[in-house]
Amino acid sequence: MRILIVVDMQNDFVDGVLGSAQAKAIVPAVVGKIAEYRSSGDRVVFTRDTHGNNYLDTQEGRKLPVPHCIRESYGWQIVPQIDTLDSLVIDKPSFGSCSLMEVLNNMEKVYDVDSVEIVGLCTDICVISNAMLAKAQLPEVPVTVDASCCAGVTPESHETALSAMEMCQIDIINR
Numbered sequence: 001m002r003i004l005i006v007v008d009m010q011n012d013f014v015d016g017v018l019g020s021a022q023a024k025a026i027v028p029a030v031v032g033k034i035a036e037y038r039s040s041g042d043r044v045v046f047t048r049d050t051h052g053n054n055y056l057d058t059q060e061g062r063k064l065p066v067p068h069c070i071r072e073s074y075g076w077q078i079v080p081q082i083d084t085l086d087s088l089v090i091d092k093p094s095f096g097s098c099s100l101m102e103v104l105n106n107m108e109k110v111y112d113v114d115s116v117e118i119v120g121l122c123t124d125i126c127v128i129s130n131a132m133l134a135k136a137q138l139p140e141v142p143v144t145v146d147a148s149c150c151a152g153v154t155p156e157s158h159e160t161a162l163s164a165m166e167m168c169q170i171d172i173i174n175r
Helices: 021-039 059-063 098-110 123-137 155-167
Strands: 002-007 043-049 088-092 115-121 143-151 171-173
Touching: 002 021, 002 098, 002 123, 021 043, 021 115, 021 143, 043 098, 043 123, 088 098, 098 123, 115 123, 123 143, 123 155, 143 155, 155 171
Parallel strands: 002 043, 002 115, 043 088, 115 143, 143 171
Antiparallel strands: none
16 A cells, blocks of 8 residues: 655645745646545545644744644645545644654554655655654655655755755655
């Protein structure tokens, strides 16, 4: 079984307060990737960056003073082009998700996990954080990031993150 992790494809990161043209551009490719996994009977897991109304009082909020992905807000929701169907959606309070790693560990115990693929936003923050955690959690399972289904804060930081992941034996495809 393959697992696709779709990281933070939320309104605030696509066309909201932290959105970009690059993020908007990957939405159709991410939708296609999800459809491919579902049609093959593989698992799709979503993450959702999740903050409270006190965001500006948090360490992240002090370093990035742009309120975003506030629980239950429009910006927090996954973009309408993506249907989460009956998939697991994990709310995460930080860049990487320990809860997601617990889910991967449990899936590995129950299923024969052939590979983990990661797509989404932002390549240079949450995608790289979760890819590195996944590689540490399942060191013998191939972890792949599809560069065509990711966007970074800038095109340059996107490329830097892809190179860093590649150095850690995470396979980068469609670069």
